[in-house]
Amino acid sequence: MMTHKQKTLTIYALPLVALCIPLMGNLLSKEVNWSASDFLIAGILLFTTAFLINLVRNTIRKQRQKVMICIFIVLALALIWIELAVGIFGSPWAGN
Template sequence: MMTHKQKTFTIYALPLVVLTIPLLGNIVSNEVNWSSSDFLIAGILLFTTAFFINLVRGTVKKQSWKIMICIFILLVLVLTWIELAVGIFGSPFAGS
């Protein structure tokens, strides 16, 4: 069983693990071409998501509400990431 401190550490460590994937891709392959601003934006998105999930874990008491709110937060992250990458909604800041 993980303690509260270990769960919080894991929540904030996951964005670093996710960011190592494109970093390794940049080092190993020419196919991945992330600039420092790409890493900055991805880091802001991932750490903001981790912050909000940790906030929900600490403030919301009912387990079903925690799960639903966290799923909503993750859905917003995924849709924002996809919009920035390929522009599925056609917004002005789309990546396509």
């Protein structure tokens, strides 16, 4: 059984692990081309998501509500990430 501190540490370690994937791609391949601002934006998005999920985990009591709110947070992250990457909505921040 994981303690509360271990769960919190895991929640905040996952964004670091996720950011290591494009970092390794940048270092080992010419096809991955992330700039420092790309890493900064991705880090802000991922750590904000981790913070919000941890906040929900610590404040909401009902398990069903926790799950629904966390799913909403992850879906919001996915939509923002996709918009920044390829521009499915055509906003001024759209990539490519």
